[in-house]
Amino acid sequence: MEKKYIGPEAIIAKKKKYIMPCLAHFYKQPREFVKGSMQYLYDSEGKKYLDCFAGVSVINCGHCNPEINKKVTEQVNTLQHVCNIYLTENFVNLAEKLAEVTPGKLQKSFFCSTGTEANEGAALLAQIYTGQSEFIALRNGLHGRTKLTMSLTGIGMWRTDPNPVGGIHFAPNPYCYRCPLGKKYPECDLACANMIEDIIKTSTSGHPAAYFAESIQGNAGIVVPPKGYFKRVKEILEQYGTLFVADEVQTGFARSGKMFAIENFDVVPDIMSVAKALGNGAPISAFISTAEIADTYTKPGASTLGGNPVSSTAGLAVLNYIEEHHLKENAFARGEQLRNGLRELQKKHPVIGDVRGLGLMDGAEFIHADGSPAPEILDDVLEELKDRGFIIGKNGVGRNVMAFQPPLVITEENINEVLNALDLVLTEKKL
Numbered sequence: 001m002e003k004k005y006i007g008p009e010a011i012i013a014k015k016k017k018y019i020m021p022c023l024a025h026f027y028k029q030p031r032e033f034v035k036g037s038m039q040y041l042y043d044s045e046g047k048k049y050l051d052c053f054a055g056v057s058v059i060n061c062g063h064c065n066p067e068i069n070k071k072v073t074e075q076v077n078t079l080q081h082v083c084n085i086y087l088t089e090n091f092v093n094l095a096e097k098l099a100e101v102t103p104g105k106l107q108k109s110f111f112c113s114t115g116t117e118a119n120e121g122a123a124l125l126a127q128i129y130t131g132q133s134e135f136i137a138l139r140n141g142l143h144g145r146t147k148l149t150m151s152l153t154g155i156g157m158w159r160t161d162p163n164p165v166g167g168i169h170f171a172p173n174p175y176c177y178r179c180p181l182g183k184k185y186p187e188c189d190l191a192c193a194n195m196i197e198d199i200i201k202t203s204t205s206g207h208p209a210a211y212f213a214e215s216i217q218g219n220a221g222i223v224v225p226p227k228g229y230f231k232r233v234k235e236i237l238e239q240y241g242t243l244f245v246a247d248e249v250q251t252g253f254a255r256s257g258k259m260f261a262i263e264n265f266d267v268v269p270d271i272m273s274v275a276k277a278l279g280n281g282a283p284i285s286a287f288i289s290t291a292e293i294a295d296t297y298t299k300p301g302a303s304t305l306g307g308n309p310v311s312s313t314a315g316l317a318v319l320n321y322i323e324e325h326h327l328k329e330n331a332f333a334r335g336e337q338l339r340n341g342l343r344e345l346q347k348k349h350p351v352i353g354d355v356r357g358l359g360l361m362d363g364a365e366f367i368h369a370d371g372s373p374a375p376e377i378l379d380d381v382l383e384e385l386k387d388r389g390f391i392i393g394k395n396g397v398g399r400n401v402m403a404f405q406p407p408l409v410i411t412e413e414n415i416n417e418v419l420n421a422l423d424l425v426l427t428e429k430k431l
């Protein structure tokens with residue numbers, strides 16, 4: 001018998017009654033999604049969509065990926081949970097594999113369940129190792145929802161807590177399209193990176209525990225730092241004994257065309273936080289560090305669900321799938337195709353002010369004729385694209401960046417389809 005769904009209106013009504021109102025949803029007329037299959041989603045009326053957002057960079061290997069789900073289902077039916085105070089083997093095998101695929105000497109992991117927790121743990125580890133407590137974070141960065149990670153977040157919209165943690169100092173983000181320092185790259189000589197030294201000297205006690213940055217800022221609107229930015233930052237941090245924490249929660253696991261986006265900048269962080277795509281939908285996250293740093297975390301610490309047999313199986317299956325199906329290579333090639341296509345559209349449609357990205361983490365910034373952010377135009381275009389069967393994301397501090405972060409199994413034909421649909425919508429709307 002065919003399953004009956006309650007549909008979007010009933011979901012919205014229950015949401016209003018039973019869910020805390022902080023949780024917003026995309027679209028004026030949202031759909032109820034009921035099924036996923038690799039790069040496609042289906043709604044409760046059977047309509048098919050090409051998913052170009054992957055549940056915010058989570059479903060890198062595709063929805064309900066049969067190879068991964070077979071392994072996860074077998075594990076669910078064998079042993080789900082005992083907690084890491086008992087011995088099971090999946091989490092140590094996953095930690096071994098993470099040590100192999102992460103850059104440099106990153107070696108020892110702590111498993112938890114969300115990106116927020118991974119960043120909170122990374123911050124704790126940096127404080128334990130350095131014996132210091134202050135942090136530097138980037139304007140427009142996003143690191144989580146707990147008191148500390150919200151305090152490390154540099155976007156007002158996501159800073160609900162009116163009493164944030166002190167000792168956190170914000171540096172200008174490397175956002176070349178709208179440089180916060182009003183400069184132009186490369187004549188700027190990476191002024192935003194150089195300012196970190198001024199901040200350390202003037203606003204801290206001299207030795208912050210860590211500098212936190214997303215390797216590509218996601219919520220900020222797919223902000224890709226210029227070449228050389230992280231290298232310069234790392235040189236400065238090393239002079240002050242400050243650790244570099246790379247938040248790879250949104251950028252990790254082949255999305256940028258490399259396993260981790262920081263590898264595009266030839267820099268090895270001291271601590272890395274990962275989440276989202278590691279589980280391809282299963283809740284798993286981790287922070288990973290060198291043996292030297294990790295070995296200072298000796299007081300008891302554990303997470304009940306962290307690295308449980310099921311989520312660790314998902315993580316291992318994801319890492320194998322990325323390798324066996326060459327997802328790094330596909331992300332690189334399809335990303336080039338997408339950005340080239342968007343740049344062609346930009347020539348015809350002045351509403352596209354900037355196109356940027358790495359691999360399949362790409363943004364098109366929507367602007368008015370005077371260059372100001374155009375979030376209402378973007379909303380209208382996204383609604384129309386949804387009605388035509390394309391789910392595309394949105395981010396940016398001005399909520400005006402069209403965000404392409406699709407499953408990395410997306411094909412050449414899929415990219416042409418979404419580019420054609422976007423061209424048609426922008427043409428019809430005379431944008």
Ligand SMILES: Cc1ncc(COP(=O)(O)O)c(C=O)c1O
Pocket residue numbers: 056113114115116117119142143144145214218219247248249250275276
């Ligand atoms: C870069 C980054 N860090 C941390 C987080 C928080 O992750 P979670 O929602 O899994 O707690 C997010 C969530 O979107 C993120 O994009």
